[in-house]
Amino acid sequence: MAPAKVSGFYKHGNDWFFNAGLPSDLTIIVDGVNFHLHKFPLMSKCGKIASIFEELKSIHDKIFTTKLEEFPGGPDAFLFAAKFCYGIRVEFTARNIIMVYCAADFLEMTDEYGEDNLLLKSENFLHKNVLRNWKDCILALQSCESCMPRAEKLHILKKCLNAVSMMVCTDPSLFGWPMMMYGSLQSPGGSILWNGINTGARIRSAESDWWFEDISYFSVGLFERLIKTMEERGIRCELLAGAIMYYARKYLPGLGRWQSTQGGKARTVASFSLTPATVDQKVLLESIETLLPKKKGKSFCRFLLGLLRVASILGVNQTCQDSLERRIGMQLELASLDGLLIPSYSDSDTLYNTDCVERIVRHFVSLESGLTLFSPPSLDLESSPSSEPSRKVARLMDSYLAEVASDVNLKPGKLRTLAEDLPESSRPLHDGLYRALDIYFKAHLMEKRKNFAISSTTGNFPLMLVPMLPKMKDCHSESFCKSCSLRKCI
Numbered sequence: 161m162a163p164a165k166v167s168g169f170y171k172h173g174n175d176w177f178f179n180a181g182l183p184s185d186l187t188i189i190v191d192g193v194n195f196h197l198h199k200f201p202l203m204s205k206c207g208k209i210a211s212i213f214e215e216l217k218s219i220h221d222k223i224f225t226t227k228l229e230e231f232p233g234g235p236d237a238f239l240f241a242a243k244f245c246y247g248i249r250v251e252f253t254a255r256n257i258i259m260v261y262c263a264a265d266f267l268e269m270t271d272e273y274g275e276d277n278l279l280l281k282s283e284n285f286l287h288k289n290v291l292r293n294w295k296d297c298i299l300a301l302q303s304c305e306s307c308m309p310r311a312e313k314l315h316i317l318k319k320c321l322n323a324v325s326m327m328v329c330t331d332p333s334l335f336g337w338p339m340m341m342y343g344s345l346q347s348p349g350g351s352i353l354w355n356g357i358n359t360g361a362r363i364r365s366a367e368s369d370w371w372f373e374d375i376s377y378f379s380v381g382l383f384e385r386l387i388k389t390m391e392e393r394g395i396r397c398e399l400l401a402g403a404i405m406y407y408a409r410k411y412l413p414g415l416g417r418w419q420s421t422q423g424g425k426a427r428t429v430a431s432f433s434l435t436p437a438t439v440d441q442k443v444l445l446e447s448i449e450t451l452l453p454k455k456k457g458k459s460f461c462r463f464l465l466g467l468l469r470v471a472s473i474l475g476v477n478q479t480c481q482d483s484l485e486r487r488i489g490m491q492l493e494l495a496s497l498d499g500l501l502i503p504s505y506s507d508s509d510t511l512y513n514t515d516c517v518e519r520i521v522r523h524f525v526s527l528e529s530g531l532t533l534f535s536p537p538s539l540d541l542e543s544s545p546s547s548e549p550s551r552k553v554a555r556l557m558d559s560y561l562a563e564v565a566s567d568v569n570l571k572p573g574k575l576r577t578l579a580e581d582l583p584e585s586s587r588p589l590h591d592g593l594y595r596a597l598d599i600y601f602k603a604h605l606m607e608k609r610k611n612f613a614i615s616s617t618t619g620n621f622p623l624m625l626v627p628m629l630p631k632m633k634d635c636h637s638e639s640f641c642k643s644c645s646l647r648k649c650i
Contacts, residue, residue: 207268232307233259254296465499489523558592
């Protein structure tokens with residue numbers, strides 16, 4: 161196959177050459193790729209190459225060879241810089257600007273080594289074109305992974321993140337195509353105009369979540385940096401939580417059943433093609449947890465329960481697991497029964513992870529106890545508004561106990577612990593708890609039910625539950641009592 165020639169440069173195997181009619185006297189190696197070039201064009205533009213040549217000039221070889229370690233952007237970025245040195249026309253784009261900027265800085269392509277050198281041109285393009293346009297900012301950030309350390313050092317990353325955060329705070333119609341056309345520049349029929357030309361595109365309403373989809377293409381590390389930058393700029397925690405939830409649902413398929421109905425369609429404003437990030441799901445979940453704001457709400461609680469379920473599957477670190485359980489415990493009254501029914505993914509014999517739910521309940525009780533300490537002494541706790549969360553949780557736990565009670569591997573001690581974790585004041589009536597116990601005994605006692613409280617030396621598990629029965633004398637479900645297997649309060 162004949163070598164492919166590109167703008168005076170051509171590649172043969174793993175080597176790049178410049179078609180100048182003169183033999184190469186300089187070989188530069190970047191990430192295993194050899195560039196056979198000429199000293200003068202590069203030395204006249206690159207301070208780094210000039211310094212290297214000064215160090216090597218005592219060597220009398222006709223061809224100087226040097227290796228550039230950790231070159232930002234790799235061979236592609238160096239090829240761009242080399243073309244610029246040879247006077248070949250190069251094109252700056254949002255996708256290559258950060259890479260080229262970092263390469264120019266690495267090679268010290270300042271005005272000291274040529275007027276209007278690559279570093280100045282890169283800086284001007286970044287500030288005049290990229291930082292003012294939503295689409296270009298997103299593309300530039302997504303393309304900076306190969307030179308992240310130097311982009312960080314040059315504050316390019318910070319500038320782009322600040323620009324994106326600023327645009328999120330502002331009317332999206334002000335930043336770039338197609339958003340720029342949301343103002344008065346539209347045809348009588350309502351279509352968007354571009355330089356007076358009817359594009360046929362319709363104006364979409366500017367919603368607060370218009371940016372979720374576009375930033376969801378970032379890597380986990382970059383997304384984390386952006387969210388922290390937005391938080392510093394004072395963007396509302398509701399919006400940040402929405403963006404985090406959107407990102408998590410995109411890359412954690414296990415969250416599918418926990419998605420709200422509004423999360424079905426992809427919301428994007430920039431209307432340009434992006435490549436989804438490659439993420440480690442475990443790293444993603446552990447990072448997401450640290451970013452979540454302290455927020456309460458039914459949909460948010462459901463999302464947290466979904467995260468906890470996926471966390472159990474992925475085996476996240478204990479800190480992440482504990483934090484999720486604590487967050488859920490803070491708003492347990494907003495949880496749903498199906499959310500709490502977390503399957504047991506460990507070696508446990510039980511169907512559901514009752515240990516996890518027990519810890520969540522204890523977090524809730526701990527929080528409620530702290531609030532009770534600050535209640536006025538004269539306040540009737542059973543009738544006060546502050547007792548309503550406890551009652552809701554009690555009803556939820558009674559439903560949970562009824563659901564898990566049929567598991568033949570559930571130990572009576574665990575059932576009793578789950579039932580007694582909540583204070584007595586949280587249950588004005590014990591109908592739900594009575595029902596759960598009845599289901600438990602029906603599932604576990606296949607022998608004569610009249611002997612359920614008489615234990616043998618090997619089977620005293622029913623006796624562990626007997627102390628709970630006197631608490632339920634106020635059961636008001638007469639129809640339930642007729643079929644109840646306990647008949648302790650009749």
